[in-house]
Amino acid sequence: MKISISDLEKNVISKELDYEEDTQAFAPEIELEKPARVKCSLSYSDGTIGLDCDVAVEIRLSCTRCLENYVLKVRRVFSARYCGRRSRRDAAAELEPGELDEDILPASGIIDLTDLIRQQLLLGMSMKHICRDDCKGLCSRCGANLNKEECSCPTK
Numbered sequence: 001m002k003i004s005i006s007d008l009e010k011n012v013i014s015k016e017l018d019y020e021e022d023t024q025a026f027a028p029e030i031e032l033e034k035p036a037r038v039k040c041s042l043s044y045s046d047g048t049i050g051l052d053c054d055v056a057v058e059i060r061l062s063c064t065r066c067l068e069n070y071v072l073k074v075r076r077v078f079s080a081r082y083c084g085r086r087s088r089r090d091a092a093a094e095l096e097p098g099e100l101d102e103d104i105l106p107a108s109g110i111i112d113l114t115d116l117i118r119q120q121l122l123l124g125m126s127m128k129h130i131c132r133d134d135c136k137g138l139c140s141r142c143g144a145n146l147n148k149e150e151c152s153c154p155t156k
Contacts, residue, residue, distance in 0.1 A: 001038065001113045005049060005082075005105065030121060033058035033071050038117065049082040049105065055117055061129045065137035066145050074124040082111060 036057040043050040056075045063070060082105045105111070136146035144151040 001040075001117070003040075003042065003111045003113065005044075005109050005111060030057075030118075031060045033060050036117075036121075040113070047084045049111070051080045051082070051111075051113075053078055053080075053113070053117070053120075055120060057121060059121075059125065063131035063135060064129050065135045066131065066147055067138065068131055068145065068147070070131040072125065072129070074121060076120040076124045078116075078120050080116060 036055060039054045041052045054075070054077045056073070059072045059074060061070060061072050062068070080103065082103050084105055138145055139151040139153055141153040142151050
C-alpha cells in the first residue's frame with residue numbers, strides 16, 4: 001500500500017483508509033486464508049505525519065507438533081510517525097525519547113506501508129506454530145497423530 005503525502009500537505013488534516021490486500025503484497029512466505037483487512041488513519045501536523053493502523057488477517061499454518069493445517073487469526077494495532085529531513089545541525093543533536101520512533105519522509109513523497117505491515121504481521125505470530133494448547137503431537141515411534149488416535153507403541 002502506497003500513500004502520497006501531497007494530499008495531506010494541502011491542508012487536509014486527516015484521512016481514513018480502509019481496504020483489503022491480497023497475500024502476495026505483504027509477504028509471499030505467509031499464506032493468507034482471505035485478504036488482509038487494513039484500516040489506517042493518517043494525520044498531518046507541523047510537517048509530521050501520524051499513522052494509526054489496524055490490520056486483521058487469517059493465516060494458514062501447519063502445526064509444528066501434529067503437522068495438521070490450521071488458521072491463526074492475527075490482529076495488530078500499531079502507530080508510526082514520519083517527519084521531514086533534519087538539517088545537518090540538527091542531525092548531530094541528541095534525539096528526544098519521543099523522536100526515536102520517527103521515520104524520515106521519503107524524498108519521493110510516497111509512504112509505502114507494505115513492509116511496515118509485513119513486519120507487524122510477523123511480530124503477531126508466535127515462533128512455534130501450535131494448532132491448540134493441548135495438542136499432543138505425533139508419536140515419536142510410529143508417527144500417529146495422537147490428537148486423532150491412540151497408538152499401540154509400548155511406553156517406557
